[in-house]
Amino acid sequence: MFFYYLQLAVRSFRRNRALTALMVLTLGLGIGASITMLTVLKLLSGDPLPTRSARLFTPVVNPWPAENATPADGMPRWWGNLMSYTDAMSLLHAHKARRQAVTASTKAKIDPTQPGAHSFYGQGVMTTPEFFAMFGAPFAYGGGWSTQDAENQARVVVISSALNDRLFGGGNSVGKMLRVNDHDYRILGVLKPWAPQPRFYALTFGEDAYGDGDAVYLPLQSARADGMKPAGYSCWAPGNVAHLETAPCAWVNLWVEFAQVSGARAYKRFLSHYVQQQIALGRLHHPEVWLFSLTGFLDRQKVVPDDLRLQTNLAFGFLLICIVNTVGLLLAKCLWRSREIGVRRAMGAIRRTIFAQYMVESAIVGIAGGVLGLAFAEFGLLVIRHQPAPYAHLAYLDLPMFAATFAVALVASLIAGLLPAWRACAVVPAPQLKSV
Numbered sequence: 001m002f003f004y005y006l007q008l009a010v011r012s013f014r015r016n017r018a019l020t021a022l023m024v025l026t027l028g029l030g031i032g033a034s035i036t037m038l039t040v041l042k043l044l045s046g047d048p049l050p051t052r053s054a055r056l057f058t059p060v061v062n063p064w065p066a067e068n069a070t071p072a073d074g075m076p077r078w079w080g081n082l083m084s085y086t087d088a089m090s091l092l093h094a095h096k097a098r099r100q101a102v103t104a105s106t107k108a109k110i111d112p113t114q115p116g117a118h119s120f121y122g123q124g125v126m127t128t129p130e131f132f133a134m135f136g137a138p139f140a141y142g143g144g145w146s147t148q149d150a151e152n153q154a155r156v157v158v159i160s161s162a163l164n165d166r167l168f169g170g171g172n173s174v175g176k177m178l179r180v181n182d183h184d185y186r187i188l189g190v191l192k193p194w195a196p197q198p199r200f201y202a203l204t205f206g207e208d209a210y211g212d213g214d215a216v217y218l219p220l221q222s223a224r225a226d227g228m229k230p231a232g233y234s235c236w237a238p239g240n241v242a243h244l245e246t247a248p249c250a251w252v253n254l255w256v257e258f259a260q261v262s263g264a265r266a267y268k269r270f271l272s273h274y275v276q277q278q279i280a281l282g283r284l285h286h287p288e289v290w291l292f293s294l295t296g297f298l299d300r301q302k303v304v305p306d307d308l309r310l311q312t313n314l315a316f317g318f319l320l321i322c323i324v325n326t327v328g329l330l331l332a333k334c335l336w337r338s339r340e341i342g343v344r345r346a347m348g349a350i351r352r353t354i355f356a357q358y359m360v361e362s363a364i365v366g367i368a369g370g371v372l373g374l375a376f377a378e379f380g381l382l383v384i385r386h387q388p389a390p391y392a393h394l395a396y397l398d399l400p401m402f403a404a405t406f407a408v409a410l411v412a413s414l415i416a417g418l419l420p421a422w423r424a425c426a427v428v429p430a431p432q433l434k435s436v
Contacts, residue, residue, distance in 0.1 A: 032372070057257075057294070058297050086246070173187050
């Protein structure tokens with residue numbers, strides 16, 4: 001029976017080619033606009049570590065002087081999860097979580113060993129040994145440094161696959177030397193392609209949240225001993241910023257991982273107890289503590305701009321307008337075919353048959369609109385990739401969004417076809433036969 005309905009639909013489309021083309025174009029425009037914005041929204045609001053994020057948290061304490069009141073909604077968003085070096089290392093060495101890592105971004109000047117090659121800058125991370133295991137960074141060759149390497153301020157480095165391809169042709173470069181910020185570092189490991197989107201461990205000082213990932217990963221103490229500077233810092237009292245480790249400034253992040261999500265409650269109690277101890281020592285002055293999950297921290301930092309959500313809502317509003325217009329076009333087509341429907345009813349076709357026929361026609365219009373909408377979406381994403389936004393080069397239609405395009409198209413067309421199909425069922429045969 002379906003193939004019979006399909007045959008009737010094709011005949012109907014051929015008789016009304018202009019009307020059919022207008023319906024497909026209308027749906028295609030709405031679907032293209034909505035899928036384009038939905039793809040960008042999905043890119044920006046995605047979970048950077050979907051298999052680990054539920055167990056990853058970042059603690060925040062208030063280092064401000066006593067005269068600075070804590071805002072009613074907690075730490076200001078611009079503060080992010082910044083922490084002083086003293087607090088971060090104290091919490092790190094307490095080992096109250098399964099894993100923990102202190103991180104700070106830096107700009108790394110890399111000197112290629114090839115003759116005639118020029119120096120260039122890349123994103124770098126100064127961190128502690130458990131960074132790679134905690135965040136699941138996969139190694140192609142070698143591995144990370146040990147706690148002993150960190151304590152000895154060993155000049156070792158882990159590099160990205162992109163940097164390894166650029167400097168060493170993608171081969172096993174473990175053991176080779178790399179000059180970073182005018183100091184020689186021995187390569188311990190090479191990562192496989194790995195670039196969490198967004199770059200959640202570096203969101204505070206305006207670093208690009210989206211991109212191709214970091215080029216080098218350095219032991220925090222070794223990099224600082226060689227004079228590498230963090231991407232930025234915030235100070236709440238005068239101090240010698242040349243020695244950030246002891247200055248009254250926040251410039252590092254602390255991330256912790258628990259074996260079970262329930263471990264967060266115990267850790268927050270420990271964090272509160274730590275702050276109370278520091279208040280007693282006169283170092284801290286505010287008892288408030290926060291423990292944000294990875295996704296909670298991204299929400300707090302508003303990684304997804306409000307205007308992007310507004311644009312996505314507007315795109316789906318446009319799709320709704322397109323659906324309403326398609327309803328009108330299908331109704332006009334139904335009225336034009338009233339005689340045909342009356343003849344079919346007089347020959348024994350029941351209302352359910354008429355309804356099914358019109359829904360099949362609507363579904364075919366939807367699939368055609370999905371194909372056209374896919375083309376419009378690809379064009380829209382191409383335009384976005386030529387924008388100066390840091391995430392622009394990542395705006396591609398992946399397989400789930402490809403499937404979503406046709407799902408949205410089919411649902412939209414079926415919704416649009418409900419009223420015309422019901423109207424077709426309501427056609428009374430007798431008046432239509434009299435006018436034949």
